[in-house]
Amino acid sequence: MGEFDLIERYFRQPVRRAALGVGDDCALLRVAPGHQLAVSSDMLVQGRHFLADTDPSALGHKALAVNLSDLAACGAQPLAFTLALALPSADPLWLEPFAQGLLALAHAHDCELVGGDTTAGPLNICITVFGEVPASDGRSQALLRSGARDGDDIYVSGTLGDARLALEAMRGQWPSLPAALHAQALQRLHRPTPRVALGRALRGVAHAAIDVSDGLLGDLGHVLQASGVGAELQIAAPGRLMACGAVALDACVPPRHQLACVLAGGDDYELAFTAAPGQREAVQAAAHA
Numbered sequence: 001m002g003e004f005d006l007i008e009r010y011f012r013q014p015v016r017r018a019a020l021g022v023g024d025d026c027a028l029l030r031v032a033p034g035h036q037l038a039v040s041s042d043m044l045v046q047g048r049h050f051l052a053d054t055d056p057s058a059l060g061h062k063a064l065a066v067n068l069s070d071l072a073a074c075g076a077q078p079l080a081f082t083l084a085l086a087l088p089s090a091d092p093l094w095l096e097p098f099a100q101g102l103l104a105l106a107h108a109h110d111c112e113l114v115g116g117d118t119t120a121g122p123l124n125i126c127i128t129v130f131g132e133v134p135a136s137d138g139r140s141q142a143l144l145r146s147g148a149r150d151g152d153d154i155y156v157s158g159t160l161g162d163a164r165l166a167l168e169a170m171r172g173q174w175p176s177l178p179a180a181l182h183a184q185a186l187q188r189l190h191r192p193t194p195r196v197a198l199g200r201a202l203r204g205v206a207h208a209a210i211d212v213s214d215g216l217l218g219d220l221g222h223v224l225q226a227s228g229v230g231a232e233l234q235i236a237a238p239g240r241l242m243a244c245g246a247v248a249l250d251a252c253v254p255p256r257h258q259l260a261c262v263l264a265g266g267d268d269y270e271l272a273f274t275a276a277p278g279q280r281e282a283v284q285a286a287a288h289a
Helices: 003-011 056-073 092-108 162-170 179-190 196-201 216-227 246-250 255-264 277-287
Strands: 035-045 077-087 112-120 124-136 153-156 208-212 270-275
Touching: 003 092, 003 112, 035 056, 056 077, 056 092, 056 124, 056 179, 056 196, 056 208, 056 270, 077 092, 077 196, 092 112, 153 277, 162 179, 162 255, 196 277, 208 216, 216 255, 216 270, 270 277
Parallel strands: 077 112
Antiparallel strands: 035 124, 077 124, 153 270, 208 270
């Protein structure tokens, strides 16, 4: 199967929001008046970011989800994305579920595939995503890493540490982990939920934000460094911050290791953000957006 046949069969989609999509030398994007364009790019490489036997549908979902998570962290509305794909072979049994997983998430966020490239090579997935964020009078409403202030509260969406626990269980580290908890952790690893609606709702509420992709301590550290502030974290029961739950986990994973998963696990794709104490009710409202 040639490159253009592959694109036509699996990836060409009608576009509504973009002025021009797949099929020309460039895509043309429409950005709403009074908005700025937000752009982010991530690459997933087999053997480093995912295993060879990873379900292709889950891989398609995750490849886009990690990019949408970046848009969420700056409060942007997804607009479009491009896909660059290196493939060892054009295997329909892999391509069809990969495209289904990718495009299902794209449709859920009204994010249009507008271009990209394919080539032969070791499996490598690179997505660049485009979003828009309001700006007025030269002032952007984008959430940045550099806005945290002394006295801010620190928040994290969702749960942390489950993806690392799943990866360790896949390697045989926790043989007594119940099957239901293992499945729950695997779902968090392979099909993360980008917090796009939360990111938009936090515009004008949060002072700073970042998506938690490399572990809470490391990513929160980026916010602190960019903002020139410090932070204090108090975590009494780390298992309560994991989707699997503290009571169930304590029987098979030591609490100290649960804490390591929560603080330094990575692959969580939740939002960590700061806001003034006076914004607590607004944060609660944003959490239900």
